[in-house]
Amino acid sequence: MSPVSTAVVTGGNRGIGYAVAQELARQGCRVVIVARDEKRGEAARSALAAAGGPDAALVAGDLSSLSGVRSTAEALLASCPRIDALVHNAGVWPTHPVRGEDGLEQAFVTNHLAPFLLNHLLEPRLVSSRARVVQVSAALYVRGRVDLQRTPTGADFHPLRTYADTKLCNLLLVPLFTRRWNDAGVRINAAHPGVIRTGLGDRDGVPGRLLKAVKLLWKPPRAGAAPIVRLAHGEAAAELTGRYFHVHREKPLAPMARDAELAQRVWAQALELTGLQQTPPPSPRHVA
Secondary structure, eight states, X not given: OOOOOEEXXXXXXXXXXXXXXXXXXXXXXXXXXXXXXXXXXXXXXXXXXXXXXXXXXXXXXXXXXHHHHHHHHHHHHHHOSOOSEEEEOXXXXXXXXXXXXXXXXXXXXXXXXXXXXXHHHTHHHHHHHTOEEEEEOOXXXXXXXXXXXXXXXXXXOOTTHHHHHHHHHHHHHHHHHHHHHGGGTOEEEEEEOOSBOSSTTOOSHHHHHHXXXXXXXXXXXXXHHHHHHHHHHOGGGTTOOSOEEETTEEOOOOGGGGOHHHHHHHHHHHXXXXXXXXXXXXXXXXXX
C-alpha cells in the first residue's frame, strides 16, 4: 500500500492556507499546518480532524524570525517522516516597518527569507520524498524593485511596494531552486491565487473599513486554494516545475522577475542573511 501523502502548509490556519489544507485533507493527504498562533492553529487542526480523512497535525512556528524558522524546520523534520508537498502560504502585509530580532524587516523575513530557509533546511526530506514545493505568489510582484541594501531592513519601506518586493524575490529564486533540484526530482512552482477575500492587508481606521467592504466583492478563499492544490497534489501537475501560474493559467514572468543577475544577488544575500553554508548559487535557468 502506498504511503499517505504528507502536505505541509504554512499559514494553514486561516484564509487561503486553511482552504488549501481543507482540500488537501479531503483528497486524502495528511496535512501539517504551520501556524504562529498556537491556539488558532489548534482550532484549525481540530476542524480538519473532525472532517475525517488522515490525521491532521500542527506545528506552532513563528516564521517572522530566522530562529523561529529554524525551530519550525526542526519540528517538521522530527514529526514528518516524509514531506510530499510544501506549500509556502504564510505571509504578511504590514502597514509600517517592523524590525525583528534579526534587525530585518518583518515582511522581508516572513515572505522571502522564511521560504528560502525552509527549502534548505527541509531539503533532505523533500529530496527523499521527491516533493512538490508551491510558492504562493502575487501579481503585485510587478510593482517590486528590490534594493538589496535597503529593503532587508525596511529602510525603503512602502506599504505596497515592500510587499511586492518580497513576492518578486520569491519569483526570482524559483528558477534557481528548479535547477538545484532538477536531478533530485523535487518540483517547484509558483502561483498567484487571484484576488481573494482574506485578512491579508487589513488596516485599521476608515481605509481599513473601506477595504473590508470592497473585499466582500472578492472571491472566497476556496477559489484561491484551487490552483495551489492543483500544483501541490494534482495528477496533471506532477511533472511541472519552474512555472508561474496566474490562477490556473501559466503565464510568462515580467522582465524584472527574469533578471538572472539580480536573482543571483538575491540568492547570495539570502545565504548570507540566513547563515547558510556559503555555496555559489545555481546557474539560472528561467523555465517560466
